[in-house]
Amino acid sequence: MRFSAALVATAAAMFLVPFPAFANPTQQDGYEVIFGGYLDGVYADISLDTASPYSTECLLADSVATDVPNSQQIEAGDAVCGSSFSLDFNCVSPGGNGRYDEIWTGGNNYTCTRHGAVTYGSGVGFKLMRTASNSTMYAYIAGVQEEHTTGLQRVDTIGYAWEEGTAATAPPCNNSWSFYALYSQFQVYGIGQGGWQSATPYAVTYDQPSTCITRTNIVANSFDLYHNAP
Amino acid sequence: MRRAYAAFGALGVLTVVVGLGATVASGRPASPATPSPSAPVTTSSGAPDGRATIIPYAFAPTVAESSPQSELSIHNSIRQLVAGLDPSEFVSVTLGPPPTGSERNGNWLYLKLAVPSSDSNNDTQQLWEADLLQGDLAELIGSDSDLGNSIAGSTIQLDGSDGSTAEAPSGSGDIARGQVFRTLASPAQLVTDAMETIRSFGLQPNEVRLLHPLSYALSVIATVPDLSKTDNLATRLSSALLGSPYEFEGLYLELRDPSGSVLFQGSSAFRSGVTRVHAGANVSLTGLGVGHG
Numbered sequence: 001m002r003f004s005a006a007l008v009a010t011a012a013a014m015f016l017v018p019f020p021a022f023a024n025p026t027q028q029d030g031y032e033v034i035f036g037g038y039l040d041g042v043y044a045d046i047s048l049d050t051a052s053p054y055s056t057e058c059l060l061a062d063s064v065a066t067d068v069p070n071s072q073q074i075e076a077g078d079a080v081c082g083s084s085f086s087l088d089f090n091c092v093s094p095g096g097n098g099r100y101d102e103i104w105t106g107g108n109n110y111t112c113t114r115h116g117a118v119t120y121g122s123g124v125g126f127k128l129m130r131t132a133s134n135s136t137m138y139a140y141i142a143g144v145q146e147e148h149t150t151g152l153q154r155v156d157t158i159g160y161a162w163e164e165g166t167a168a169t170a171p172p173c174n175n176s177w178s179f180y181a182l183y184s185q186f187q188v189y190g191i192g193q194g195g196w197q198s199a200t201p202y203a204v205t206y207d208q209p210s211t212c213i214t215r216t217n218i219v220a221n222s223f224d225l226y227h228n229a230p
Numbered sequence: 231m232r233r234a235y236a237a238f239g240a241l242g243v244l245t246v247v248v249g250l251g252a253t254v255a256s257g258r259p260a261s262p263a264t265p266s267p268s269a270p271v272t273t274s275s276g277a278p279d280g281r282a283t284i285i286p287y288a289f290a291p292t293v294a295e296s297s298p299q300s301e302l303s304i305h306n307s308i309r310q311l312v313a314g315l316d317p318s319e320f321v322s323v324t325l326g327p328p329p330t331g332s333e334r335n336g337n338w339l340y341l342k343l344a345v346p347s348s349d350s351n352n353d354t355q356q357l358w359e360a361d362l363l364q365g366d367l368a369e370l371i372g373s374d375s376d377l378g379n380s381i382a383g384s385t386i387q388l389d390g391s392d393g394s395t396a397e398a399p400s401g402s403g404d405i406a407r408g409q410v411f412r413t414l415a416s417p418a419q420l421v422t423d424a425m426e427t428i429r430s431f432g433l434q435p436n437e438v439r440l441l442h443p444l445s446y447a448l449s450v451i452a453t454v455p456d457l458s459k460t461d462n463l464a465t466r467l468s469s470a471l472l473g474s475p476y477e478f479e480g481l482y483l484e485l486r487d488p489s490g491s492v493l494f495q496g497s498s499a500f501r502s503g504v505t506r507v508h509a510g511a512n513v514s515l516t517g518l519g520v521g522h523g
Contacts, residue, residue: 062523073523075523084462084465084519085465085520085521086465086519087520087521088506088520088521089465089520090289090472090481090496099404108507108508108511108513109508110523111399111400111505112505113402113403114287145334146402147401149399
């Protein structure tokens with residue numbers, strides 16, 4: 001997930017100048033929560049059951065915490081990539097799958113760390129959290145503290161599942177890919193917000209014609225996200 | 231402000247490494263208490279935070295694990311690895327306990343890198359070499375099947391020649407020990423093969439460099455003459471250069487436009503499990519075949 005003023009500005013500028021093929025916009029769709037106040041953590045137990053990506057996309061089942069105004073982000077989850085696509089330049093290789101965390105430090109700058117392979121059908125906790133009101137936020141995978149970023153001054157947006165690539169563009173939401181993930185114990189945390197609490201993720205899309213992932217109703221902080229899956 | 235390797239040696243690496251010898255190969259425990267004051271998150275098994283076993287990943291075939299080295303060998307390993315990279319980029323390399331705030335146990339690698347400016351975002355290649363060093367050192371100093379247990383994490387400080395300093399993102403992946411990046415070709419042939427691969431994609435090679443910290447690592451800079459022919463270029467070229475199974479422990483790829491401006495920088499270090507991406511603001515990573523979160 002990336003939601004930045006820079007991206008918006010770039011997209012707008014491209015209507016004013018010749019449109020080089022090299023400057024296609026980034027294409028993503030998925031689910032997120034834009035929170036009214038500032039958050040300090042997000043958690044989801046995610047079980048990726050099915051992920052069969054189109055050749056030019058990666059499918060991500062993850063937890064994401066973003067500081068939109070400052071263009072900073074940390075996320076952790078599972079990813080599966082098509083045969084001609086990779087996550088962050090081989091963090092998850094073309095045609096492969098993997099568990100990872102990623103730090104975005106603004107612009108087109110990403111650092112990804114690989115943490116094993118996907119275990120399909122088995123729930124794993126992905127948490128992003130800080131303990132005090134500072135800008136250091138850690139990723140936790142399966143209860144283990146992993147990488148951190150020092151750039152998040154606040155978290156106002158969290159995300160959950162993303163289809164990134166070109167499969168959804170022509171025709172929109174084609175059925176050449178499938179995805180099914182179960183999210184449970186999904187909550188957000190705010191030091192000044194009374195601790196852990198429920199939230200409702202909504203579908204969003206960036207530079208794609210439509211949202212291709214469907215969410216089931218939220219029951220007891222749990223829901224499923226899917227596309228073209230049984 | 232490029233500092234010579236002599237400065238690296240003068241910072242007492244031997245003392246630091248020897249002093250921490252007892253911590254080598256200590257395990258990677260699950261966090262004893264997650265930083266959630268009243269986090270109501272438990273799995274059905276009752277374990278906090280959905281704890282599960284992480285199986286270390288192998289980017290290449292593996293062989294039997296090696297034995298951990300002596301403290302002096304650790305020092306020599308660092309010197310050997312740095313010598314196989316660009317020594318002038320390493321201001322210091324030290325091994326110590328994790329920093330305050332970390333819940334991890336075991337070794338922590340502290341690296342200081344010389345860069346033109348700490349906020350230029352044009353230091354992917356230097357950071358790649360740091361990632362290679364970390365993964366290779368983890369391979370050499372421990373015995374755990376997960377390299378992330380040999381070096382639990384790292385802190386990378388960028389020392390700009392303009393006086394600026396900053397901490398760069400770093401990582402320590404769950405990667406299998408004993409990966410073999412095997413090639414039967416000579417170094418000269420590897421470079422020749424890389425040049426031919428680059429040209430076969432219609433690109434002009436600017437620089438092909440072969441590093442050898444522990445295994446071979448490939449650094450490529452190439453110009454894209456025709457910006458209309460870039461579909462999934464970074465990923466397709468990466469796959470072609472790496473071979474199958476991977477012949478290199480790491481890859482750095484820099485693509486430039488005909489004017490010489492940097493379009494894309496990507497790095498992969500397959501022992502630390504860290505990859506990095508930097509691209510110009512108007513460049514579509516999706517178009518190059520590179521996804522991100």
